[in-house]
Amino acid sequence: MSIYLDHAAATPLDPEVLAAMQPYFSDAFYNPSSPYAPAVKVRREYEAAKAKIASIIGAKSGELTMTAGATESINLAFAAGDGHIVTTAIEHQAVLAAASRHNHTLVTVDKNGRVNPDDIKKAIRSDTWLVSIGLANSEIGTVQPLRKIADIVNAVRKNRLAEGNKTPLYLHSDASQGAGQLDLHVTRLGVDMLTLNAAKVYGPKQVGLLYASRSVKLKPLVLGGGQEAGLRSGTENVPGVIGMAKALSMADSRRVEEVRRMTALRDKLQAKLTETFSDAVVSGHPKHRLASHLHISFPGIDAERLVFGLEARGVLVATGSACAANKGTRSHVLIAIGLDDRTADGSLRISIGKHTDEAQIDAAAKAIIDTVNIEKARMA
Amino acid sequence: MSIYLDHAAATPLDPEVLAAMQPYFSDAFYNPSSPYAPAVKVRREYEAAKAKIASIIGAKSGELTMTAGATESINLAFAAGDGHIVTTAIEHQAVLAAASRHNHTLVTVDKNGRVNPDDIKKAIRSDTWLVSIGLANSEIGTVQPLRKIADIVNAVRKNRLAEGNKTPLYLHSDASQGAGQLDLHVTRLGVDMLTLNAAKVYGPKQVGLLYASRSVKLKPLVLGGGQEAGLRSGTENVPGVIGMAKALSMADSRRVEEVRRMTALRDKLQAKLTETFSDAVVSGHPKHRLASHLHISFPGIDAERLVFGLEARGVLVATGSACAANKGTRSHVLIAIGLDDRTADGSLRISIGKHTDEAQIDAAAKAIIDTVNIEKARMA
Numbered sequence: 204m205s206i207y208l209d210h211a212a213a214t215p216l217d218p219e220v221l222a223a224m225q226p227y228f229s230d231a232f233y234n235p236s237s238p239y240a241p242a243v244k245v246r247r248e249y250e251a252a253k254a255k256i257a258s259i260i261g262a263k264s265g266e267l268t269m270t271a272g273a274t275e276s277i278n279l280a281f282a283a284g285d286g287h288i289v290t291t292a293i294e295h296q297a298v299l300a301a302a303s304r305h306n307h308t309l310v311t312v313d314k315n316g317r318v319n320p321d322d323i324k325k326a327i328r329s330d331t332w333l334v335s336i337g338l339a340n341s342e343i344g345t346v347q348p349l350r351k352i353a354d355i356v357n358a359v360r361k362n363r364l365a366e367g368n369k370t371p372l373y374l375h376s377d378a379s380q381g382a383g384q385l386d387l388h389v390t391r392l393g394v395d396m397l398t399l400n401a402a403k404v405y406g407p408k409q410v411g412l413l414y415a416s417r418s419v420k421l422k423p424l425v426l427g428g429g430q431e432a433g434l435r436s437g438t439e440n441v442p443g444v445i446g447m448a449k450a451l452s453m454a455d456s457r458r459v460e461e462v463r464r465m466t467a468l469r470d471k472l473q474a475k476l477t478e479t480f481s482d483a484v485v486s487g488h489p490k491h492r493l494a495s496h497l498h499i500s501f502p503g504i505d506a507e508r509l510v511f512g513l514e515a516r517g518v519l520v521a522t523g524s525a526c527a528a529n530k531g532t533r534s535h536v537l538i539a540i541g542l543d544d545r546t547a548d549g550s551l552r553i554s555i556g557k558h559t560d561e562a563q564i565d566a567a568a569k570a571i572i573d574t575v576n577i578e579k580a581r582m583a
Numbered sequence: 584m585s586i587y588l589d590h591a592a593a594t595p596l597d598p599e600v601l602a603a604m605q606p607y608f609s610d611a612f613y614n615p616s617s618p619y620a621p622a623v624k625v626r627r628e629y630e631a632a633k634a635k636i637a638s639i640i641g642a643k644s645g646e647l648t649m650t651a652g653a654t655e656s657i658n659l660a661f662a663a664g665d666g667h668i669v670t671t672a673i674e675h676q677a678v679l680a681a682a683s684r685h686n687h688t689l690v691t692v693d694k695n696g697r698v699n700p701d702d703i704k705k706a707i708r709s710d711t712w713l714v715s716i717g718l719a720n721s722e723i724g725t726v727q728p729l730r731k732i733a734d735i736v737n738a739v740r741k742n743r744l745a746e747g748n749k750t751p752l753y754l755h756s757d758a759s760q761g762a763g764q765l766d767l768h769v770t771r772l773g774v775d776m777l778t779l780n781a782a783k784v785y786g787p788k789q790v791g792l793l794y795a796s797r798s799v800k801l802k803p804l805v806l807g808g809g810q811e812a813g814l815r816s817g818t819e820n821v822p823g824v825i826g827m828a829k830a831l832s833m834a835d836s837r838r839v840e841e842v843r844r845m846t847a848l849r850d851k852l853q854a855k856l857t858e859t860f861s862d863a864v865v866s867g868h869p870k871h872r873l874a875s876h877l878h879i880s881f882p883g884i885d886a887e888r889l890v891f892g893l894e895a896r897g898v899l900v901a902t903g904s905a906c907a908a909n910k911g912t913r914s915h916v917l918i919a920i921g922l923d924d925r926t927a928d929g930s931l932r933i934s935i936g937k938h939t940d941e942a943q944i945d946a947a948a949k950a951i952i953d954t955v956n957i958e959k960a961r962m963a
Contacts, residue, residue, distance in 0.1 A: 205621070209613075209614075209617060209619075212613070212614040212616075212617050212622075213612055213613050213614035213617070213818070214612070215608075215609045215610070215612040216608040216609045216612060217609070218609060221608055221609065228595075228596040228601055228787075229595045229596045229597070229598060229601065230595070232593055232594070232595040232596060233589075233592070233593050234589075234592040234593035236592070237589060237592050237593070237899075237901060238887070238890055238891075238901070238902065239589075239890065239891075239894045239899045240894060241585070241899070242592075242899075270651075271650075271651035271655075271789060271817060271820075272817045272818065273817070274805055274806075274807035274808065274816045274817035274818075275651075275805050275817060277807070278804070278805040278806060278807070295807070296807050296808050296809070296816075297805075297806065297807030297808065297816060297817075300806030300807050300816070301805075301806055301807070303806070304806070402818060407608075407822075408818060408819070408820050408821060408822065408823070409651060409789065409817065409818070409819075409820035409823060424658070424804050424805065425654050425655050425658040425677075425681075425804065426654075426658060426677065426680030426681055426683070426684070427654035427657070427658070427675070427676050427677030427680050427681070428654065428676050428677065429676070436654045436676075436677060436680070437651060437652045437653070437654035437655060437677075437789065438593070438652065438654075438782060438788060438789070439788070439789075440651075440788050440789035441788060442787075442788065443788070443789060507618070510618055510619065511618075511619075514619045514620060519617075519619045519621070519622075521617060521618070522618065
């Protein structure tokens with residue numbers, strides 16, 4: 204039985220979530236657009252699931268567009284307008300790629316991976332229509348001061364109104380990595396658009412959503428039967444959306460205690476490793492960081508060798524974000540926070556989850572210490 | 584226990600398909616891009632599923648882009664080029680909507696819903712880059728002479744080559760409705776692009792693919808982590824694609840006998856209804872028609888009342904395509920084949936499937952006859 208510490212890359216579907224989805228596979232399998240009662244019931248249950256998700260994030264059901272995951276949601280958000288975009292240098296590749304289709308500015312971050320709201324303010328131009336800031340970074344776990352950025356966006360909007368500049372300005376956040384740990388209430392976050400991904404919170408793969416407040420005029424990426432208010436055609440993913448509602452609702456209800464529990468586990472692991480290796484470098488903000496995340500570098504050690512050494516000891520961790528991991532390139536996040544190559548190349552991303560317990564953390568600490576020591580001896 | 588005769592709208596997930604998907608929900612849940620062995624194994628199994636699908640349609644795995652269903656696949660196909668498009672007036676709404684983003688010509692069909700290949704030939708202009716013809720119509724089941732259209736497309740390509748016209752010309756077919764009943768071999772069909780949907784063949788919802796031969800340069804609708812060779816980013820839908828491979832392979836292996844079996848059932852039902860009601864109108868080509876489909880109209884009768892009357896007798900059928908069904912508009916397919924309003928408004932789409940047996944057909948025939956008779960008496 205391996206110790207899985209890569210929850211930022213993928214989470215197992217929770218058996219309770221699968222149980223919630225199960226009736227919609229082979230029994231209540233109807234097309235929600237069909238006219239007979241069993242299909243109308245499926246439509247109602249689909250809409251109820253959307254309403255449940257909406258209530259968790261403080262939104263209305265009609266403000267949600269269900270998608271095939273965060274990547275599609277982000278692309279849908281970025282297709283809503285033309286003009287200049289402000290985002291950060293440490294965003295998920297989907298954000299960076301979607302931004303590359305527009306004129307855009309990448310705001311830098313500090314060594315903890317945190318963006319300074321004043322830098323966002325400076326980057327906003329008169330033709331900027333979108334500011335997109337990931338709520339929490341998937342590699343180093345740093346949580347951004349989104350509320351402060353929202354206040355800046357609001358102030359710019361007020362100024363534009365006063366000046367007669369009719370360019371709208373929206374704040375989008377990819378909150379996929381923060382779900383289950385951070386407050387996702389859209390009003391408290393101050394966002395106009397929010398991306399979420401079921402697969403990051405023990406829900407099904409390829410299910411996500413884009414929340415967009417009524418002020419945003421989304422433009423569909425795919426056209427067809429007119430589902431999701433015409434914004435995302437295709438027969439609805441009934442089991443997927445039912446599963447996402449269950450997964451988010453479970454994550455939300457256990458959020459506070461899970462954060463406390465995971466923080467204690469993460470801090471214990473971090474302490475053990477940093478006490479053993481005085482040259483180890485922990486990245487991410489010391490305080491504003493996801494409870495799940497421990498990004499730790501052992502300068503001069505080859506992280507890929509560590510990953511495989513740990514795998515041989517039954518511990519599964521990542522070298523960087525899973526998306527970038529198999530491309531052999533250095534993480535853009537680690538470059539942005541100024542990690543030197545020698546440190547960056549010795550980095551592990553350890554991300555704990557709801558099945559991680561203290562025994563696993565103790566075993567993982569021992570395995571990491573042993574593996575790093577072997578590599579250090581080999582290099583000496 | 585109801586008699587479900589709306590398989591063109593949705594099919595139940597086959598328990599064998601669900602069993603094939605099951606290991607990938609909570610156990611082999613890893614991100615296929617992660618570096619450790621269990622994730623590499625998932626990657627291999629995902630690729631093996633794609634290869635299996637590819638072999639069923641006579642393609643190479645690298646020619647498949649996995650999507651969230653037929654609608655996305657169609658939109659991806661239509662985004663591959665600029666210029667004029669030729670398609671038919673009876674296509675699925677996703678095709679018509681995607682075509683509406685381009686300069687396009689809608690070719691008409693005959694009263695059986697069949698397109699004349701010569702009409703396609705006439706519609707192709709020097710700037711036409713795409714011909715898109717649904718393999719089989721979802722409402723009336725008519726199967727198109729795709730091979731003949733492919734020959735025309737080939738001839739035009741040769742002419743263009745001779746003339747020095749460098750505009751490429753591609754043939755796309757949405758074959759979603761034909762899967763499990765028609766030969767899907769891309770070379771025999773003569774297509775450059777093919778759309779398939781798992782949910783039409785007892786596979787999972789929101790899983791589909793676009794086959795595109797190497798000559799087609801697809802342009803991604805969504806950008807991000809670079810999955811599916813950069814053509815469709817987002818963490819792969821491992822259980823979904825494994826399920827689609829299983830569903831297509833089951834459908835393919837039983838295709839010939841299933842077509843024979845369903846044709847006999849469909850013809851029996853058709854005979855009972857047309858013998859009882861001499862004014863009933865059967866639409867779709869008498870010979871070139873999906874075995875599953877019986878589109879029958881009872882002129883002067885309100886089809887919605889029939890649907891609800893049949894539902895009360897435990898028989899579930901559709902009035903038109905499920906997509907159009909809940910919008911209260913008359914089917915564009917029935918308009919295109921020239922059905923007068925009185926006949927069109929009295930239409931049922933009956934689509935049988937692999938669980939339909941003779942007892943169900945006999946019971947359905949009786950229920951339809953009773954319900955139509957009641958409505959006729961009410962109108963008299």
